[in-house]
Amino acid sequence: MSEMKFSKDHEWIRMEGGVATIGITDHAQNALGDVVFVDLPETGRVVTSGEAVAVVESVKAASDVYAPINGKIVEVNAALVDDPAKINVEPTGEGWFFKIELDGELPDDLMDADGYAAYVDTLG
Amino acid sequence: MTDSEVLLETPLASLHKELGGRMVPFAGYSMPVQYPAGIMAEHLHCRAQAGLFDVSHMGQAELIGEGAAAALEKLTPADVQALKPGRQRYGLLLNEAGGIVDDFMVANLGDRLFLVVNASRKHIDLPLIESVLPSGVTLKPLPDRALIAIQGPAVAALIPTNLTFMGIGEIEIAGIKVLASRSGYTGEDGLEISVPADKAEALARALLAMPGVMPTGLGARDSLRLEAGLCLYGNDLDETTSPVEAALTWSMGKRRRTEWNFVGADVVRDHLDNGVKRLRVGIRPEGRQPARGHTVIQKDGAAIGEITSGGFGPSVGAPVAMGYVARDAAADDAAIDLMVRGKALPAKVSPMPFHPHRYAR
Numbered sequence: 001m002s003e004m005k006f007s008k009d010h011e012w013i014r015m016e017g018g019v020a021t022i023g024i025t026d027h028a029q030n031a032l033g034d035v036v037f038v039d040l041p042e043t044g045r046v047v048t049s050g051e052a053v054a055v056v057e058s059v060k061a062a063s064d065v066y067a068p069i070n071g072k073i074v075e076v077n078a079a080l081v082d083d084p085a086k087i088n089v090e091p092t093g094e095g096w097f098f099k100i101e102l103d104g105e106l107p108d109d110l111m112d113a114d115g116y117a118a119y120v121d122t123l124g
Numbered sequence: 125m126t127d128s129e130v131l132l133e134t135p136l137a138s139l140h141k142e143l144g145g146r147m148v149p150f151a152g153y154s155m156p157v158q159y160p161a162g163i164m165a166e167h168l169h170c171r172a173q174a175g176l177f178d179v180s181h182m183g184q185a186e187l188i189g190e191g192a193a194a195a196l197e198k199l200t201p202a203d204v205q206a207l208k209p210g211r212q213r214y215g216l217l218l219n220e221a222g223g224i225v226d227d228f229m230v231a232n233l234g235d236r237l238f239l240v241v242n243a244s245r246k247h248i249d250l251p252l253i254e255s256v257l258p259s260g261v262t263l264k265p266l267p268d269r270a271l272i273a274i275q276g277p278a279v280a281a282l283i284p285t286n287l288t289f290m291g292i293g294e295i296e297i298a299g300i301k302v303l304a305s306r307s308g309y310t311g312e313d314g315l316e317i318s319v320p321a322d323k324a325e326a327l328a329r330a331l332l333a334m335p336g337v338m339p340t341g342l343g344a345r346d347s348l349r350l351e352a353g354l355c356l357y358g359n360d361l362d363e364t365t366s367p368v369e370a371a372l373t374w375s376m377g378k379r380r381r382t383e384w385n386f387v388g389a390d391v392v393r394d395h396l397d398n399g400v401k402r403l404r405v406g407i408r409p410e411g412r413q414p415a416r417g418h419t420v421i422q423k424d425g426a427a428i429g430e431i432t433s434g435g436f437g438p439s440v441g442a443p444v445a446m447g448y449v450a451r452d453a454a455a456d457d458a459a460i461d462l463m464v465r466g467k468a469l470p471a472k473v474s475p476m477p478f479h480p481h482r483y484a485r
Binding site for chain 2: 081
């Protein structure tokens with residue numbers, strides 16, 4: 001399994017054979033609180049890095065989830081629709097959101113785990 | 125200057141920190157929105173056992189002197205004069221246009237009235253009340269008192285009292301003399317406890333040491349009150365909304381609706397006699413997606429109103445909301461559309477509360 005990378009918008013990315021599995025980080029799920037609803041993108045949708053493609057709602061608030069890379073949505077985690085709490089329980093496992101077939105290169109500003117941890121620390 | 129530099133703290137600030145409270149700015153105060161258990165767990169625990177809330181940011185005051193009740197009635201259509209000693213009542217302060225300046229609690233303590241007003245409105249309410257007082261009646265703000273609510277079905281056994289719903293009196297809890305009313309903002313049985321600020325932490329610790337009592341933040345307070353169909357001032361009520369539009373006609377005393385001697389009475393009377401254009405209703409979105417405040421409500425493609433409070437109801441297990449709709453779309457089960465992120469989310473007008481009240485009447 002390849003190394004996990006992280007975006008400044010608090011998504012994690014795991015590349016496997018040109019396809020990135022993407023979800024929100026443990027820091028993000030903790031900040032959101034109990035997730036009660038997700039709105040996932042259509043498969044086949046072509047997305048660009050930074051584009052809002054999914055919505056996650058906790059008891060208190062709604063947040064966008066962004067595509068951290070360019071490419072095409074090839075799969076979504078439909079199990080989240082009926083059990084959105086998976087995002088709180090296992091954000092980097094069963095709580096994944098969608099898979100994007102990468103178009104081009106990974107953006108330079110993605111961070112490794114240490115870089116992301118340091119970034120989160122700067123947010124106070 | 126950042127918000128944190130000017131935020132006020134309640135007497136329980138250090139306890140919140142110790143309990144791991146996530147502090148957020150609310151009405152000028154630093155308040156816990158949740159503790160480590162999270163909003164969902166805190167909400168469900170309050171309905172199952174008991175939740176402890178710090179509501180010390182709210183404004184407390186006493187109105188003292190001959191004619192205090194009559195003086196307060198100049199500003200509210202609530203029947204304050206008929207309130208018996210040891211009883212509390214919900215009321216609305218109105219402006220000249222019949223709009224709601226605040227919602228508040230008033231209690232008769234025998235020799236004085238006791239008032240609790242919203243944190244975000246106390247700087248407006250107290251001068252307003254002051255402005256109508258005759259000589260001999262004085263308003264005494266109580267900034268040195270904290271307010272702690274303990275809510276849930278376990279409370280009656282943990283803190284036995286002679287109080288019934290909306291009863292108020294001095295009791296002793298863990299050796300501390302407090303003023304307690306059997307009331308709250310969750311739809312559950314429970315107490316709201318006014319205590320001197322310097323005894324607040326000791327009281328809170330004593331309550332938290334009781335079996336089944338969990339600290340509960342503002343997040344769960346909001347979802348609990350929404351499920352109970354209770355209004356939040358600033359969301360569901362404001363100065364442009366009348367008691368009739370807000371479906372709070374019940375808070376106006378019968379006698380007051382024959383005398384019409386309160387500020388804004390002309391408008392309120394017109395709304396009662398001739399009907400209103402819009403009405404506060406409960407709303408149940410279909411599916412799981414919540415619709416939040418300011419969501420536009422449509423019927424047959426035309427805007428007919430707006431959601432004022434909305435979210436997920438943990439005890440209902442589904443999204444719930446309240447808002448204002450055109451009078452002809454306000455009937456229970458009326459089909460409406462909620463415009464969430466550009467898409468029409470189907471919903472129905474629904475009776476409130478969404479979760480049954482369990483008051484100790």
